[in-house]
Amino acid sequence: MSKQISIPALKRLPSYYYILCQSMESGKKYISSATIAKLLDIDDTQVRKDIAATGYVGKPKVGFDIKDFKAHLENYLDLNTKKEAFLIGAGNLGIALAKYEGFKKYGLNITALFDEDIHKIGTMVGSKKIFDIEKLPDLVERMNVHIAILTVPAPKAQEVADFLVQSGIKAIWNFAPANIKVPDNIIISNQDLASSFVTLSLMMSGK
């Protein structure tokens, strides 16, 4: 945990973890960096560098013990610790994310939703309540949640992001297709949903 790993490398690790889960399900015992590289279409040397940065070492010739490597990554990526987040903007996307089953395996839990719509405030999405956005600063402090998932419409994204920062939020996962500015001490990750589509459509056109 003490070594500094680069952010892009960090971004690649979840895909390695995904492959390990898949390989384990299919009953394999060992996997090589070359196989991982091929499955993800990235350079083998890059894969080896990334894995080394997490402090994990494979066995010469046989590669990585899948079960052991998976446990290592779970620990490194802190997947067994529950990570709480608030979701801001209880529209279709917000509700879909609040219900999304795929977050569980990464330990992500959306604690509560926030909206400004008086018709939504107080209602439930499954077991999660929609709160008045005005309550955010108070709940950030009381519940000690510092990550926000931003699913408001693009034209409102900057204004809401400013309010999140004022409310004590430290990291924003932005789904709005808007270029948001935040102070340097705030972490922002923009979810660009469309770029995967570009690759898919180009692959289909035979490029």
Add this chain to the structure above:
Amino acid sequence: MSKQISIPALKRLPSYYYILCQSMESGKKYISSATIAKLLDIDDTQVRKDIAATGYVGKPKVGFDIKDFKAHLENYLDLNTKKEAFLIGAGNLGIALAKYEGFKKYGLNITALFDEDIHKIGTMVGSKKIFDIEKLPDLVERMNVHIAILTVPAPKAQEVADFLVQSGIKAIWNFAPANIKVPDNIIISNQDLASSFVTLSLMMSGK
């Protein structure tokens, strides 16, 4: 367009495009492959190889003219051509994607939605109609749309994917957190929404 580019390179190009958009917004005129490589933490040689594969050449010493290179990539990635897709599963996520503004800049247009729910069939999401899933094979052929965005619940994903393949769909962008098997001639891209979150939460924990 005639040159064959590798899938890994193709997958990296949207990130280059994203960087060019950001750099142009911030008023820069030129960018070097080294700067792009640093921002994405991949090898400079890799970046230069990828860019060369698109047929673009920078100016010695000054690097790439951002505006010109951006226009080149737009053309190469075919971003100005409308790409039609069908969306399968008109739940919250499906509706959110059908309304998502961020797809426009990549030329993606969701032509129609499909569902099996009799209460949804025939209704509209903005200007897009929800059709009976049974109509899919007919509409794939008539409208010549061969890309499907899959937003059904995970337990239904495989069954629906099988039906998509039978219906003539050639590429599936899968949002369901499920491990789908498709024939080798079908392109599948799995959208793992949670992995970005892992990175964000690790960055916040100071890793």
